[in-house]
Amino acid sequence: MDVVVADVSPAIDNCDEKMLPKVDMLFDGENEAYEFYNVYAEMVGFFVRRSTLWTTSKNIITRRTFVCSREGFREKKRGTKEAKCPRPETRIGCPASMTIRLNANGKYRLTEFVPNHNHQLATASTMHMLKAKKIRLKARAVRENLVDDTVRTPEFESEDEAYEFYSMYAGKIGFNVRRASMTMNAENIITRRMFVCSKEGFREKKRGAKGVKKPRPETRTGCPACMVIRLASNGKYHVTEFVTFHNHPLGAAVPCDLVATSQSTETGQDDGMDVVDGSADANIHKQNLISDNTMAASLESRINKRFKCTKVPHNGDIGATLEYLQKMQHDKPSFFFAVKSDDDGNLTNFLWADSKSIMDFVHFGDVVCLDSAYALQGYGRPLALFTGLNHHKQTIIFAAALLYDESAEAFRWLFDAFKMAMNGTQPKTLLTDRSAAISEGAAASWPATAHRYCVWQIYQNALQQLSQAFHGSRTLEYSFKKCLFDCEDEPEFLTAWREMLEKYDLEDNKWLADLFSLKEKWALPYGRDAFCADMKSVQQKESLGIELKKHLSLEFGLLSFFQQFERVLCDRRSAELQADVEASQSTKKPPPMRVLRQACNVYTPSAFKMFEREFELYMDCMLYNCGEMGTVSEYKVTIEDNQMDHFVKFDSLNSRLSCSCKGFEFIGIPCRHMLKVLDTRNIKDLPPQYILRRWRKDAKSGSSNGSYSFPFDSDPQLAQTKRYNLLCRIFSIAAARAATSVDTSAYMENQSSILMDQVEQALETRPPDMAAIIGAHSNQTQNPIDNIITGLHNHTNFINGSADGSLTFPFTLGAGALDYH
Structure with a gap:
């Protein structure tokens, strides 16, 4: 078919300059580009349709083309007979289109724009008629123009809570609610849900409907009233659209106490409420009651009470948890658990730890990581784990908790309960996710503990927050990980961060700006004095969440999760026992060098690998004497491929060393710079104070x-x-x-x-x-x-630790309940 180019110049001339598509325009998202092209199309005189797209394995759109609704040709299906009254041909191969591509900064750039059409464009009057027809077929197309930004709405912990809120509002106004479209991610979590008036849309015309003698009356009128929620980064649902306009008379209001049971919401059928005759102005006035004091009196008190506990336990979860905890304490009197209740007496939070976990904390509780990803992001049950590292660099669990209340007060209770379980002791360093509630609770309960944000958890959050940017550039993720894990001092970190923002055009990224404002809590150059036991490298290799994730789903009973949790504990303790055996029965040939032999004899194999790496790197170091003051000598240590200099002080009186890199303080293994100074001073054995007990083979032996x-x-x-x-x-x-x-x-x-x-x-x-x-x-x-x-x-010689981690000791760790308000 020959393409006839339509004259779009007059229409374009009448357009606002800002509404004209131009190559290199940027959009925050694919939907924003689509809406922009829609506005342009309405001014010019055509409709838009989404066409071809390219996505990544994680369903990130990297390229999208929007076309005129008359693009292409109708597909002829095989076996279809020629219709007597065929539908008119609407697609004629129109070439008009707009293409966008994903950039490295996570934004979409307009890369191609074709303005020409091969058909006559609609005028202002005909466009109005076409738009009215389109609206009738799909009333929700105009809801964005009817959004009421003055309505105050809370945030919701689940889709069910949002549904309950909208049902309460609908009962007060006088209409029924129906669940409509939703969007789910790869993990079957609802990320978007739309609730609509029961009169939304139109009844689908089925074949043979004309033969029905007494057809049902039409109840749907294409009503645009709706509420749309989306899952935010904090794991809660926020209202993004709230349309209060109805195109039909409203019913009588239902008393608030009956709202929950009076809605025929799932079927979308009318429930026979009396219809109030009145003008459209009267209906609109009635809808505006939601922002008046009437709403505050009738709904806010119930809503505040409903959402005080930030997560609603699934049916049977509280009973199953208490059953498990009481059974464990009955079977093992050394088992510890604590329970928190709210002001109304409802049980909200639980913490538990068995005797083996408490003993592990005695030996390896210097660094504790609170993994609260499930609690804060709302995936299944709100599990939180207190974890650490043993002397084999294996992840161990100190305690577990279910947190249905995530307020600052609740986290303060959590830290107090954990401290009680661990006999009144607390760790040197606490690693947590970035959360104001956690920070406030930790500062109140553990003021002497260095609180840091876990860089590995920050990286996991970045994979979600910067997913589009990471897929738009192959090198951005590498630059971001360098800022997180590889910078030793402040100038190096600030330079790497600034270069990343400039190179990938991320200066206006709000998430990165908020993260940078808290750099003292997570950036490694600001926390080298806080001992971390190389926790971040272990977290990169394994994750307890993956093993427990499936059983946290609401599809499974909570007792199933507890069984899986016990399995995980047992497997990890068996792995630790096996590592103890292999460390004590190693038949490897001793290293030839004296200091390596000493390290091999005292360190576990995993710790020895860290030491061996530092020893190999010390061979490339060059040392310069910077002077002496009494018994203290200062040295400058450099490496040819590294422009950064490090300074080491050595006290000959007690063989004490301190290095500017803070490697020993950070990980607990002497750094390459310290080893270079020891070798220069002809000290062939490591001083005892630089062999931390937590990395030794006999870390769990002796009196504690x-x-x-x-x-x-x-x-x-x-x-x-x-x-x-x-x-x-x-x-x-x-x-x-x-x-x-x-x-x-x-x-x-x-x-x-x-x-x-x-x-x-x-x-x-x-x-x-x-x-x-x-x-x-x-x-x-x-x-x-x-x-x-x-x-x-x-x-006698014996193996460290218990064989199965399930020894029952003749003591009780408390009354089994810690109630904290």
């Missing part, structure tokens, strides 16, 4: 009673309870080690009887003041528990 410290309260009963818990924790460590073999178990039984005799003798000869007794015996050269553990250590 020095780790506990209780202030004895003036209340005698409370003080006795705390001393009892203290002694239970101490003896549980000895019991766990003794249970690994028959010989050590028998030895423990024998020594326990001797210890009991000593306790009884002390009680008979002294007043029953437990604090005085403990104080007196602590002054002895070696107390009985040290005798037991030392005796165990000398009695």
Whole structure:
């Protein structure tokens, strides 16, 4: 067919200059470009249709073409007979189009624009008629022009809560609600949902409908009233469109107390409410009641109460959780759990930890990561995990929690409960997701703990927030990861960040700007003094969330999740036990160099790999003497391929070193610069203070009673309870080690009887003041528990830890409930 070019110049001349498509125009999203082309098309005189697109494996649109509705030709289907009254041909191969492509900064650039049409364009009068016809077929096409921005709406934790809110509003105004279209992501999570008036749209005409003698009356009128919600980055649903206009008379208002049960919402059929006759102005006035004081009196009190607990437990979840926790404490008296309730007495949050997890915290609780991704992003049940790293660089779980309340007060309760479970101790460093509520709770409960935002969790959030930008450029992700993980000092970080923003045109990206404003909480150059045990590198390789994610879904019962959680604990503890065996029975040939032999003998294989890497890199270092002051010498250490200089101070009096890179303070392994200075000073053995116990093979051996410290309260009963818990924790460590073999178990039984005799003798000869007794015996050269553990250590060789992590120790970690308001 020959293309006849229509004259669009007069129409374009009448267009606003800002409404004309131009090559290199930028749009924030594909929908924004589509709406822009729609406005232009309406002024010119045609309709728009989405055409070809290109997407990535994650359904990110990288290229899209919008065309005139008369583009292409109608497809002729095979086997179709020639119709007696064929539909008129509407597609005639119109070439008009607009193409956009995804840029590196996450925006879409207009790359091609064809203004010419091969058909007559509509005039202002004919366009109005065509638009009215289109609106009748799909009334929602005009809802954006009717959005009421004055309506105040809350944010919702789930799609059901938004539906309940809109139903309450509909009952007050006088119409019924129906769930309409929705959008879901690859994980079957609703990201967009539309609620409409029951009279939205038009009844579909079915074949044979003309033969019905008594057809049902038409109830749908194409009403545009609706509420649209979208899932935001904080895991909550926000109202993006709220249309209050109805094109039909409204019904009588339903009392608020009956709203929840009076709506025939799912079927969309009328429920026989009395129709109020009145003018359109009267209807509009009635709808405006939602922004008046009437709404505040009738709805806000119920809504505020409804949304005070930020997540609504699924049916049966509270009962299943209590059943599990009570059963665990019955089976294992050392099991700890705590429960939080709100002002109305509803149970909202739960935390639990078994004895093996508590013992793990004694040895490896210097760094704790609170993984609250599921709690904050709203995926399934709101699980939060307190995790850490053992001496084999394996992820271990210290405690788990279900958080249906995510306020700052709730997180303060969470940290207080965790501290109680861990015998009053808290970590040196806390790594969490970026959250104001978490930050406030941590500052109130753990003021002495260094609180940092976990860079790995920030990277995971960036994959969502910057997904379009990452798919628009192959190198942006690399530059962003460099800013997160590879910068050592502040100038290097600031330069890398500025270059990233300029190169990829991200200066106006709000998420990155907010992230940068908090750089002191997450950027590595600002937190080198906070010990992290190389947590970020381990998180890059494994994720507990992947293993538990499926069973957190609401499709499964909560007891199924608890079973999977126990499996994960068991598997990880078995892996730790296997690593202990392999570390103690290694048959590898000893390294030839003395310092390497020492490191190989004391470090676990995983820790030795970190040390070995630093040792290999120290060989490339060059050292320059910068002067001496008394016993302290200062050196400058450089590497040929690295322009950054590092400075090391060495005190010959006590062999203490400090390096400007803060590598030892950050990870716990001597850095290459320190090793270079030691070698220059002819020190062939690592000083003991630079071999952290947490990385040693024997990290879990020996006495740990020095780790506990209780202030004895003036209340005698409370003080006795705390001393009892203290002694239970101490003896549980000895019991766990003794249970690994028959010989050590028998030895423990024998020594326990001797210890009991000593306790009884002390009680008979002294007043029953437990604090005085403990104080007196602590002054002895070696107390009985040290005798037991030392005796165990000398009695036989055994494997660290318990075999299955399920030993039951003869003590109870509390009453099982911690209620905090």
